[in-house]
Amino acid sequence: MSEGTDGxxxxxxxxxxxxxxxxxxxxxxxxxxxxxAIVGGxxxxxxxxxxxxxxxxDVAGIVSSTPERSVAAAERLGIGRAYSSLEEVLSDxxxxxxxxxxxxALHAEQAAAVLAAGKDVVCExxxxxxxxxxxxxxxxxxxxxxxxPFVYRFHPMVREARSRFASGEAGRVLSINASYLQDWLxxxxxxxxxxxxxxxxxxxxxxxxxxxxxxxxxxxxxDRVSRVSATKRTVFAERAxxxxxxxxxxxxxVVETHSGALGTLxxxxxxxxxxxxxxxxxxxxxESVAFDQEQPETLWIGRRKGSLIVPRDADQLSEDAAxxxxxxxxxxxxxxxxxxxxxxxxxxxxxxESPDGLPRFADGLRAVRVTDAVIDSAESGxxxxxxx
Numbered sequence: 084m085s086e087g088t089d090g091x092x093x094x095x096x097x098x099x100x101x102x103x104x105x106x107x108x109x110x111x112x113x114x115x116x117x118x119x120a121i122v123g124g125x126x127x128x129x130x131x132x133x134x135x136x137x138x139x140x141d142v143a144g145i146v147s148s149t150p151e152r153s154v155a156a157a158e159r160l161g162i163g164r165a166y167s168s169l170e171e172v173l174s175d176x177x178x179x180x181x182x183x184x185x186x187x188a189l190h191a192e193q194a195a196a197v198l199a200a201g202k203d204v205v206c207e208x209x210x211x212x213x214x215x216x217x218x219x220x221x222x223x224x225x226x227x228x229x230x231x232p233f234v235y236r237f238h239p240m241v242r243e244a245r246s247r248f249a250s251g252e253a254g255r256v257l258s259i260n261a262s263y264l265q266d267w268l269x270x271x272x273x274x275x276x277x278x279x280x281x282x283x284x285x286x287x288x289x290x291x292x293x294x295x296x297x298x299x300x301x302x303x304x305x306d307r308v309s310r311v312s313a314t315k316r317t318v319f320a321e322r323a324x325x326x327x328x329x330x331x332x333x334x335x336x337v338v339e340t341h342s343g344a345l346g347t348l349x350x351x352x353x354x355x356x357x358x359x360x361x362x363x364x365x366x367x368x369x370e371s372v373a374f375d376q377e378q379p380e381t382l383w384i385g386r387r388k389g390s391l392i393v394p395r396d397a398d399q400l401s402e403d404a405a406x407x408x409x410x411x412x413x414x415x416x417x418x419x420x421x422x423x424x425x426x427x428x429x430x431x432x433x434x435x436e437s438p439d440g441l442p443r444f445a446d447g448l449r450a451v452r453v454t455d456a457v458i459d460s461a462e463s464g465x466x467x468x469x470x471x
Contacts, residue, residue, distance in 0.1 A: 105138075105406070113427035113434070114140030120172045121145045121465045122193055123184035124156030127207055132160050132183045133419060134426035140180075146172050148185075148264065156249075167468025169193060173200035180228070180433060183207060186282045187290065191216035195223055203228040203433050205426070208294055210447030212284030214455055217448040228432045230425070233298045233445035234360060236440050237421040237428075239395050239407040240382040244365075244372045244389040245303045245402035247384075254368030256306045259338065261364070268332060274323040280330050286458050288331030289315075293350040294450040296361060300348075301449075302440065303372070305364050306340040308453060310468045313337075316460040320352050322346035332368040336457055341471065361417075380415055403439060 105113055117140040121128050124147030135142050144164035145151045157165035166172045172181060173196060177259040180203040183193050191211035198220070208231050211217040220229070235241060249251040269274065277283040277291060284290055301307050315331040322328060333351035340346065354360075361376035363431035364383075371385035382393045397405035407424050410416060428438035453469060461469040 105409070105424055105431070112139030113430040114138035117141065117179050117430055117433065118177050119180045119182060120166070120175070120178045121162070121182045121184060122169055122172065123147060123151055123182075123207075124159075124185065127184040128156060128182075129160060130419065130422055131184055131205070131426070132162065134423045135182070137423040138427040138430050140347045140430060143178060144175070161338050169196060173197065178202060180204065180430075181274040187212055187284045191220060194220055194229070198223045198227060198229065205232065205429055206232050206444075207232060207449070208447060209284060209290045209451055210444060211451055212290075214448070214451050216317055217444075217451040219445045219452045221448050228429060229444045230429045230432070231442050231444060231450075232419070232423045233295060233302075233426055233442040233446060233450075234421045235295055235299050235376060236302050236305050236373070236442060237401060237407055237424040238376070238379045239392070239397075239404045239416065240374055240379060241299065241303060242404035242407060242440070243382055243393065243400050244374050245305070246403060247370070247372055248303060248305050248365070248367060250401075253365075253372055254369045256304045256340065256342055256344040256365060257368055257382055258366045259304065259340070259348075259363070260343055260366075261296055261298055261300055261346065262351075262360070262362050263348070264354035264360045264362075265292065265352045266355050266357050268319075268352040269322065269355055271319050272323050274325060278322060278328050278330055283330060285330070286454050288332055288350050289334045289350045289457050290451075290454045291334075292352070292361070293334060293348065296348055296350060296363070297453050298442070298446065298450055299361070300346070300363055300365070303363065303374075304340070304344075306342045306344060307471060308338045308346075309341045309470055309471070310466050311336050311453070311456050311460050313460040314465045315455045315458070324397070331458075331461075332404065334457060334461065336460075337362065358401065372409050376418075379417060379421075 087126035104355045119140050145162045146166035147156045150167040181197045183206040194206040314337040315334045318332040320328050332353045336348040338346040364373035373383040380395045397408040428441045456467040
């Protein structure tokens with residue numbers, strides 16, 4: 084952070100940052116002395132590698148789908164070693180933690196192998212494509228640090244929203260209105276491995292982004308979805324490189340929560356103009372709280388009298404929200420900052436700390452269960468209960 088350039092000095096909470104990576108209690112960088120490897124060589128591998136470096140971990144190696152692709156990924160990301168296989172990664176005793184960033188259908192097997200090798204793991208969501216596999220991973224992760232990147236939890240204003248419900252300031256939850264909209268699969272010529280159920284699993288749009296939405300709703304409100312009624316649509320059964328597509332482009336869901344609140348969720352990857360618009364508004368008995376991921380610097384607080392916009396300013400926020408303010412107010416933070424904070428907290432957990440709100444494999448299992456219930460409901464036309 085530059086000094087004396089803007090007249091806006093960081094607060095005590097903001098000084099807990101080191102180039103985007105939050106520090107441990109002893110003041111060292113979260114990933115100090117940690118050697119990590121990455122499995123997968125696509126976009127998410129890039130995001131994970133940036134976050135690992137921000138936390139001061141040593142990104143020691145990477146493996147992709149073939150030895151040739153491993154070399155290409157290592158060169159592109161500036162990683163020193165290209166492994167020829169996952170087995171080679173797991174046999175390297177100098178690797179402490181592995182980031183799994185491969186297609187969905189590979190997550191369960193690869194994460195299980197990492198845990199069996201005695202290493203900690205970060206596994207992309209969905210944690211698995213079946214509930215049984217996700218349950219197996221939770222059991223296998225006992226005693227280890229095993230996390231899932233529900234990174235929207237790490238926006239400071241999401242933590243501020245959560246604090247208002249946790250403290251009782253917002254009152255009890257009455258209703259939920261939330262959506263996650265994208266347009267990257269809008270056209271028939273748009274294609275990706277995720278549309279193929281063999282690689283992505285039974286669900287696409289909901290497993291991919293709806294899982295983030297439900298996780299955020301439950302995280303902020305402190306209230307869990309208890310049953311769902313859903314409908315889904317596959318707009319294009321044929322795309323550029325895939326035919327007979329059964330995975331959904333859009334899902335609409337009515338939810339009831341454990342406390343009795345009602346809500347609606349809309350998830351779509353065919354919404355023109357919406358690039359990554361995760362939005363939620365939760366109405367409490369005292370105030371409504373609304374967060375928009377495309378405008379993450381503010382939080383809307385709705386009241387019967389005197390609604391207001393709260394800025395991302397550490398001096399005005401709850402302690403947990405202020406902790407995640409890594410630059411002074413007025414200097415925008417975004418997705419990569421949230422991802423960096425997630426990885427830093429994961430590494431802090433490896434070091435023996437217990438960061439609040441860190442999404443672990445149990446949260447990944449929860450998302451798989453909710454996804455299964457949503458698709459079951461859409462296919463049966465009936466309400467489906469979700470185990471708490």
